[in-house]
Amino acid sequence: MTHPVRWTPAEGERHATAVSGPGSGKDTEVLTLCGKTVTTSQSDRAWFWETCQHCNREAHRVAGVPMPPATGTEPVRP
């Protein structure tokens, strides 16, 4: 099964990005689901970063997958 989004570690968080066109290489600039343009990180440790909650929610919505209740909350941001 193909999901319409993929996960990209960048700038200290794991963001989701829509899968479209080229851009699966290294150090690629991608537009994340939370509206940022980020450069993907190729660090081995990047996959241990925190998931971007905004991207997480958007990814679930785009994929048509309900959010698990336990992760449906988002920290309050200033």
Ligand SMILES: [Zn+2]
């Ligand atoms: Zn994000």
